[in-house]
Amino acid sequence: MLVQSPFADNHEEHPAVGFAEDLRTSCAADWEAAVHHAFVDKLLDGSLSDHHLRHYLVQDYQFCDAFTALLGQAVASAPALPSRLVFAGILGAFASDENTYFQDCFDELGVPAHDRTAPVLGPATAQFDALMRSALATRSYPDVLAVLLVAEWLYGDWAARAGDPANWPAQAKHSEWIRLHNNPGYNAWVAWLRAEFNAVEPGNPAVRDRVAATFREAVRLERAFFDAALAPAAV
Template sequence: MTLHEFHAGAPGVRFTDWMRDQAEPHWTRMTTHRFARELGADSLDDAVAGRYLVQDYAFVGAFVSLLGTAISLAPTMPSKRAFAQFAAAVTSDENDFFLRSFAALGIPEEAWSSPRLHPVTRDFLEVLQGAARSDSYPRVLAVLVAAEWSYLTWAKACPAARPGRFWLSEWIELHAIPPFEAFVTWLREETDRTGASAGPDTRRMMGETFRRMMALEEAFFDAAYEEPA
């Protein structure tokens, strides 16, 4: 369905809603994934959680660099401030969470500081680094809104009673707390504004980028269940 057709069939629907629609079935598969359900139910195996966290931490550096690109390309000071504040949270609270989790799970430093990358992690890195090199604010937004909006979605769907293991409960909380939800709300609005003023080729690129991200997010959850070769 083209963007024009989508709006014709659903007046008033946001550009980010169209992006999400273009990303099916990956969006639904990821946001309702077994990983997210087991995480919320406190039934996720520690080995699965550990593999996931090690691979996720492997591209935190590239993700923060992408936020730096977003700060550079953002057209207004309020937009730059929103990205800068989020980058500060990722490099402080979230980074601290990873280090405490690795220690609690008994994962040695060499395993998380120089991990053997899963193929889907390498693909993620290529998307993040490619967006950072592109000098395209719309492309950067498409990557970021896919990542953060999908995480807010599954985290908000988790039961109110949190898991007993902090590496599960805090991972949910980091993606369900009001400041994170406020950032995602703003990020969607920023993406809506950018998409509304973009040409058809840019809108198409944003939709394709969002869909690619969601396919990778789904595959990344799948990969956590794979035993190392």
């Protein structure tokens, strides 16, 4: 999503290594496998087939409801107004730029209304949606941030591989998905989100372990979701 809202200035631009970085290191194999996945390779070079893109976008769109709810819960549970305003701005951006991309691609790829709103969910999709809703049900700021951070940070990492926009794929259905996750606003949002997560690291060991498990499971499911996007059944 293209972030237009200003960010609170209560975090350093380049924060020290903290809880987020430690968790990323703890699941580095899954993280790197997702960032350098064959699906990402094909998207970045423009060779991703319409069959696989269509399947991926139909499944990915099913996260929008839970993701929007997570952003809303972040607004509700954030500790102070500056943080609430950031999430409120992200909600607006998500409802406009990213939703527009999905609808434009669905139209171009001939996705019928039923598949946009109520397709059969793949296992990875169903599990990731359940994880989002489980974090949502906790009403716990660190739990909510754990899922949001993985979803946004990992996508920022793979999109950063695209390099110079002059070398991005020619077709908007590929390049626009890259742009939505590789622009100064998005990068600032991910940096802010990572610092916010570090700042609210739980002191309670049981809560900390739960948040860490949620983070690692989200990374595992990101990798599984890319695997499913290229599975034979997706064609």
